Amino acid sequence: MTKLSGSCLCGQLSYAGDTDIMGVVNCHCTDCQKALGAMNSTNMFVKAADITVTGDTLEFDHQADSGSTLTKINCAKCGSPTLGRNSAREGMLVIRTGTLDQKDLIVPKATVFASSKVPSAPLDDSLKIFDKMMS
Numbered sequence: 001m002t003k004l005s006g007s008c009l010c011g012q013l014s015y016a017g018d019t020d021i022m023g024v025v026n027c028h029c030t031d032c033q034k035a036l037g038a039m040n041s042t043n044m045f046v047k048a049a050d051i052t053v054t055g056d057t058l059e060f061d062h063q064a065d066s067g068s069t070l071t072k073i074n075c076a077k078c079g080s081p082t083l084g085r086n087s088a089r090e091g092m093l094v095i096r097t098g099t100l101d102q103k104d105l106i107v108p109k110a111t112v113f114a115s116s117k118v119p120s121a122p123l124d125d126s127l128k129i130f131d132k133m134m135s
């Protein structure tokens with residue numbers, strides 16, 4: 001178990017818990033690019049039941065190519081993308097790792113959706129690289 005915590009830009013939305021880190025991936029999908037306004041995202045997957053979320057959220061649902069429903073959980077005040085859910089991964093919470101307090105815990109094991117990456121975005125060759133989602 002690993003203690004972790006984080007918050008949005010303004011601090012209104014925060015989360016904390018003691019959980020198992022199920023995975024960390026660099027994602028270059030176009031949804032992440034749009035949702036974060038960034039070339040790519042780095043997402044951490046943890047058990048939702050272990051994490052206490054405090055503050056008001058603004059949630060947005062959209063469909064992934066896979067057909068599952070993805071929920072973006074942003075701060076209701078400053079709008080920072082902070083957390084997320086995927087209907088295909090019941091009980092899992094996605095942490096947008098830029099919001100995490102413990103920077104040392106952000107250790108990606110794979111890169112996904114490399115096929116839609118921004119051409120100038122660097123790829124870490126030491127990680128497993130998938131064109132789309134991990135199979």
Ligand SMILES: [Zn+2]
Nearest residue numbers: 008010075078
């Ligand atoms: Zn905020």
Ligand SMILES: [Zn+2]
Nearest residue numbers: 027028029032
């Ligand atoms: Zn993505």
